[in-house]
Amino acid sequence: MKTILIIILSSITIYSQSGSIKGRVTEDSFPIPFANIVILNTNFGEATDEDGFYELNNIPTGNYSIRFSAIGFETKILPVQVDQNVTVELDVKLKSIAIEVATVEVTGIRQQEQRDTRTSLIDLNPRDAKVLPGAVEDVFRTLQTLPGVLAPNDFSSQLIVRGSGPDQNLIVLDDVEVFNPYRLYGVISMFNPDAVEQVNLISGGFPSMYGDRLSAVLDVTNREGSTKKTLTGNLNASIVDANLVLEGKNPFDLRGSWLINSRRTYYDLIIEPFVKNAGLVDENTSFPNFYDIQGKFVVGPYKGHKFLFTGIISRDGVDVVSGEERNTPDSIGVYNFINNNVASLAWHYAPSKKFFNKLIASWYINEGLTDFDSRVLDPSLNRDNFEEIIPDTLAPYLLSFSFNAKFKYRKYSIDDKLTYLWKDHIFEAGAGVDFLQSVTDFEFNLDPQLKSIISGNPQFNAVLSDLKDVLNYRRYRVYLQNNFKVNSLLFIQPSLRFDYYDILEKAYFAPRISLSYAFDQLTTLRLVWGLYYQSPGYEKLRDREALLDLRKEYTRGLNAERAIHYVAGIERWLSNEWSIKLEGYYKDFDDLYIQKRVTGTRFFTEPVPGKDPRLIEGWTRPVGVVSDSATQVPINGSFGEAYGFELLLSKKNRSDDSKISGWISYSLAYANRYENGVKYPFRFDQRHTINIVLNYQVSSWFEVGLRWQYGSGFAISEPIGIKPRIINVDTNLDGVPDSPTIATRRVFGNPNADPQVVYDVDFGENKLNSRKPAYHRLDLRANFAARFWNLDWIFYLDVINVYNRKNVIGYDYYITEDLTLGREANNMFPILPTLGFSVKF
Template sequence: FKGHKLIFTGINSEDGVNVVSSKNRKTPDSVSAQNLTKNNVLSFSHQYTPTKNFSNKLTASWYTNQGGGSVESEFLDPTLNRKNFENVSADTLAPYLLGFKVRSEFTFEKYSISDKLYYYWGNNLFEAGAGVDFLKTIIDFKFDLDPELKAIFSANPGLRTTINSIKDIKNYKRYNFYLQNNFELSNNLYIQPGLRYDYYEVLDKSYFAPRISLSYGIDDLTTIRGSWGIYYQSPGYEKLRDQNTFYDLTRKYTEFLESEKAIHYVVGLERWLTSEWLLRTEAYYKDFRDLIVQQIEQGGNYFTERVPGGDIRSVSGWTRPVRNIGDSLTQIPINNSFGEAYGVEFLLEKKNSERGSNFSGWISYAYAHANRYQRRDIIPFAFDQRHTVNIVGNYSLGSNWELGFRWQYGSGFPYTEPIGLKPRILLLDTDNDGKPETPVVATRASYANPNSNEVIFDIDYGDRNRFNARKPAYHRLDIRVTKATKLWNYDWTFYLDIINIYNRTNVVGYSFYVEDDLTLGRETNSMFPILPTIGFSVKF
């Protein structure tokens, strides 16, 4: 259509899991898991461009992510060394198994309507847009945990949270509007002020976010850029899967809750070294405010101490557990944290713009810090990575053959290293009123001598000891060879991908356990080894 462009998009996907442990399994764990997840996307866009100075794009979309599942499991106490319990029957290991059940149903649905307008007037560009999201979330999670598993969670400050069943249905809307204009003040000076408005019905609050960017051309090859802006992010159940945190977003808790806020400061320099080589450097600072965390309530933790000269494996070697005032996380969201991220980035890019040039690619390096401040503690964000390097290249070999490669390096992400071991403490119902109230040092039959009981030990992560260590550096090299050809009047591309070609063992994390001599053991969990794949694509 003259001046009109219509775009339709549709995606449907389903993922299902149905797992039951084999009777012939080598490990003592058993699991029964069922899960079905459906994702659907429908989108329609109408772009109208009657003149070269004006364009408008209207988009309507629908997205849904829904599913449900259940997990029932008996697994080996995570404080034990799994290698010592392979090929042993579950009946024999019954005292060492913990139970866990969870049933879940969820629906995240969003209808969106948005409109964006572009208008060139003189040497200036005006842009405006508006949109509304209609969101519906339904969550229903039911938990049933073994008391000893709860004790393990209590021993880890990173997991010390109230794991309650939660059920909620929430319908809410988000409105937004923005406008900005890129002004050409002179041949080499441009400024772009802007303003965004957001209304989050889940909070019943409105926010205005001003922003501005500036670019100045020192000469034909060098440009200085800078920007400043305020950004807001609303809480919502649709973020549950990304953040892995349960928040109770009922009105009584969101009435005084604010949206998370970030203020960005960016300055950069761009320089063309030749007609093909571009050097860019950028420094940034991000100020995070009103970060949402789980409310902490005073809880009842228990501790015990060694009896001088006593047997560490025997209950008599420990004092009677006493109550200690400790922290317990709830599902109540509050704005009780702030943070910052800052760093510098360098990019050297080779563009394939000259005739006869077969190579293109880029090299980048980033140095960064990202910390949050909470209750007088400085805690790095999970994504805090000090050094990051990327080297990417593509080389045309001729005859429609192409070789590509990518090397990535990243210094270690933070993780929590335990400080030692401590006895597991359980609450028992000694007065038969149906409520456990008496703390005792937990014991079980000795694996070496089933006729005697010995103290069960948990991993001790310390009280406020989060992210106190770093994983090893991550690096890998991937290569890709492609061949383009024409078959049956269609354009085909065949490729060979090899991920992690030198088979680097990159660490995902660690599993900690108690050794037989009551020292702390550690097992490394790694990412994929070398992984070759072949495939093809066709355009028709």
Template sequence: MRYMKILFLPAALVLFFCTTVRSQDVPYITGTVVDTEGDPLIGANILVTDLGRGAVTDVDGNFRINKLEDAEYDLRVSMIGYATKVVRDVLASSTPDPLKIVLEEKAVEMEEIEVVGDALRRPQEDTRVSVQKMVPWEAKFLPGAAEDVMRSLQALPGVLSPNDFSSQLIIRGSGPDQNLIVMDHIEVFNPYRLYGVVSMFNPETVSDISLLTGGFPAKYGDRLSAVLDISNRDGRSKKDFYMNLNTSLTNANLVLEGDSPLNLPGSWLVSMRRTYYDLIVGPFARSAGLVDGNVSFPNFGDVQTRLNVSPWEGHKFFVTGVTSRDGVDVTTSSSAEDPDSVSVYNTTFNHVLGTGWTYAPSDDMLNTVVFSYYNNNGISEFDGRFLDPVLDEREWEGTADSIKALARFFDVSVDGDFVLEKYSLSNEFVYHLGTHDVEAGFGWTYIDAGISFDIRIGDDLKEIIEANPRSRALTEPTIQLQQYHKFHGYLQDRIELIPNRFYLQPGLRYDYYTGIQKGYLSPRINASYAVDPSTTVRAAFGVYYQSPGYEKLFDNRQFLDFSEPYLTALRAENALHYILGVERWLDNRWLAKVDLYYKDFDDLVTRDIRPGFKWTSAHQTGTDLRDPANWADPFLVASDTITDKPINGSFGEAYGIELMLEKRNTERSDKFSGWISYALAWAQRYEEGVVIPFNFDQRHTINIVGNYKINSWLEAGARWRLGT
């Protein structure tokens, strides 16, 4: 039945695309809001006073108000810190002249300024379902989130974390490796710092945070569960130079930005972060006797840059770059040669470089081309010398010397390194045509991955391990290399079937993975229905595929052998999403949301289990375990072996309901904001006829988040979470 649905939907989508829908020239108003120096204003509110609705300017100061009559309207333009301006008798038409509205700065006063076009209030024509939006200041000030974007998202319904110290996201019964993470049109892997405690995203430079927990459209692919789409802001261009420094007991965050030095419209931004646990906490812990030996606590530093210029009207070029380093160097005693000592060294680097060009030949058309490079590499060293904890000379008197010699010391050393390189080229095209919003795109990705590790074991322990055929591979060096290409193309069209009420977005995506030498077609469909101006019902169905690859293993924290012939024998993992959501604004401040979802997973990649035998023995009950005479002769018993060979050996499901009530600040006089959410969820996997609960299956989850603005410079917040 599952595959009948998959086969039926492409046919249905073909009918949608082949059906001729009459394009209407719907009047609209468009323009740009700038300050007195000509710099675009982000988040300015434009209200059509006659209709009580409007729009919010984007990152370039542009706005567009659709679905108007062929008539004249008055616009009220406002933004905190600027004098409100009324523009009268603006003509809406199918080919309007773009407006340029200039706002003048003024001292911020305490009167109420109503934010009618709330940037977080999604338009009803947005067909995406299960979208969670978060503004950067929420990520920065959310209690318990360590000023981190991804840890802040863990306070939303349907989102969990592996543990209290991880910024990884467990979303609706899926692992972190099944989430697509995009920054400025660039897919990034392993976006974690401090070994997973925080993420790479700087809340001081982020402009938009969108989390799609399911049912995402065809422009996103190669992941089964969810999408996190992050946009970084451009630098401020009013002056040549700005500086902002934030410090705390454990880290510092410096942001430099200013006008473009090229005498062209544009700006630049550089941010630098550094933790100093190792510089402050380390010496304190040693002096207080909390640790022994030469301990360097984990630390990281990163530099992010963004440059944009607009040399010609309608053209914008940008460059985004990130480089970071994580490090740790720990020895648990004064010398690595001491018994029961452990020495750990690790250095990890992340580098991202992307350059893009956006071209808008008209208000109805936008094309974006992005080329990017990504590199993640690291070196790890581990040395340990362990004294058998059960060995006590007083208790072991009379024990055979051969056993005492084996049990006394075990020496283990591990050297490992990895490198993951990615080159990507993509093109995205958006075209507004009457009642249609068409999006299309294609792209290419090349991945070069390598993993190696060498476990060196002392002679005594090595003899024991190599005597067991199931463990013999541990003593052999491992090197895995993988190079493959990924190609994709997509087409989606949002159609206004009933004016101002019903919108449908069919989409189709094709992916080809050279690693497994297979291609897949993914039909998807989203719908939005406006019950009334305050209530929207949305629904989605989609087919999703995820290719196997080493870049996903970093999130999954496991090793699989993707060498030949194992890789080409695999199929891409796949999932079906069924989602229904209702969103209602109770008033201008309170939002209520309900989401129901069901995800059906198939062809999940797991480790192959092979039947075999092992040698074992038994001792006489009530006798001394240390006396070899009390043990029977070894004999064979059946024993399965879990290998690192990957197979499509599992399937599963995740389903549940999520409720959320949110209070937003929409006026300057508002003091309180926050939300309360409840999620009821089930997630499980099936292997070899056995039901296996998902590792992070959590039945009930309650989140309560509150912030109260005490005055202009002081705000208090609290967060409470219950999971069972």
């Protein structure tokens, strides 16, 4: 006991004999965000925030040397004396320099200061998205390697965060909410790592300045242009796409900078001619492609004032028609385009170090058009038996389906965000309003055979019903939060958010509270509790892949979806380069939107003993039984939960001798939903997830990296067998199906045989009752740096799925000739090498 008292008293004495250092790092009065600040020969270190400010606390008294460094700037080492209970104010100005290839610094996941009470925060270095193997230089795909974040499959950059769908994530770019952050139909995101300055993902317990989402927040800031030169830039090109960044200081001695970046794929220029020559697609086909132009212009005409304009223009397009030389029976025609445009103007006002205000006005539009026409082989048949068959002879075995879809989501927003520092308090407050318009127009066209099939399966009626709607509504919000210091170890941040959703005609208050406790300068505990709401909207349903009718007569009776977050985490710095973070979370979902079900009719038949089940005589006449029939009307009919544990071990490079950086993460997660008294796993429920990311700097001109990922497999609905297809036929020609009958057709290749019963795959009442096989994949990348023509070059080789693992995205089920259930797996990326280069000028 005496020993324990001595230790405690010694700790108190040490902390009482300490001081602090704070200040700002700038270049020509402009802040330098994320500059590294290290007290040499100690474990104390920090990074500046987005406005260049930093603060180091609980530093034992004494004389030190403190180093200030940032990529592209000269390093400064300054002496400093720390006295007891004194805060030293040290502002530093750094000069910009040309970046040498050999001095590139890899910092990985950035350090979170102890005063920051946010749990589940991942502050990603954009360079990781540039060098991460298999991430195709994409921010979203890099985030998918971190704890709590999953990808739906290899072909999607969507973020599945802690048991929630992508529709429950808030995506913000330069203080503007973005509905559709994807390009190339979800393959990559809109964020170019060459133009991004800051990437903050909060996977749970986010503060009250964010709202109208249940799960997570991704807040991205595009960087400002360089003020070193009138014109500088970077070109990055691979075998499938290219992006160009141009930037420089403003002309006419106007303080500030400009930056323009553009990207374009060229599948249509490289792959398309080969496919057309092979006759696999029609000559009028245009392969999927996109272009994206983003710009950021900054002007600081007066001290304390900064004006920022952000603009984005992008377009995705595809026009595909099946060619006559294809060896499959299906034919499709797809024409689609999607526009995604943003314009915003922000005024940043900072009359002093204690007061900062942002006023943002923005305009956003996401619109698209799709024309789809298809003739596909009946899914009950084994398509391997119908390859190389002339399509004209397959008419009885093909189903025709087409639809036309138009959407337009337009949003005008005004936001004001205030930060005020007073003594040991950081006050933040804000208010805003969105004016939204949603135009939705879905029209489906089915051939008579397909209509008769659907009429016998009422659960499909809602999925393929036409929907036309125009919504005009508003969202209002106000928030207030205060981060205050209780003592040198404990910080608390209570906050409150108010939202009014015009579409629901309801208002909601959402209290939240978070705290951080510093056991010492290396160990921090963080806790969060919060209440979160999400309103309905067609723009959210696109990410959810659901079609609900949100007309006023249906939404007035709805409540906003609700979630309560409980998060606890502890972070420990093991050294100046190694850190470990443990987090546990529980999310309680309620009032989730599902389709309203009404009483309907399902048709049922039984086998006749002793009769051939291949013939219609082998089955009883179908009879109707009471069953549920789905509609497009939304109701608050589901609730759920998500809980788990996450571990992150990360390694940074903070010295010239350090060669290895990266992280290892593990997640144990559970996600369930409850509907109509039935519990089932969330469709992206994955029990175990492991990610290993390593980067090794072999020399000043050569580095290699690897990423290995493992997932125990998503939930999937497994069929229980087969059943006769029952169709509803219009016998009296009044346009209303009135006579259920068992479908039959003649056997292909034997026209004289008796018609046989058509069978379908029977999934029964089981929902998500099985699992996909485990997913795992190894990606490798090698970067080679060089300098010639007075330019800095990097050449790279990136290989996805090095050992060619056949990871399953799903299954096609069919009926075999002996009336058993067959299954064929559809796989994701095979081994896929990519070559590319980047050059700075």
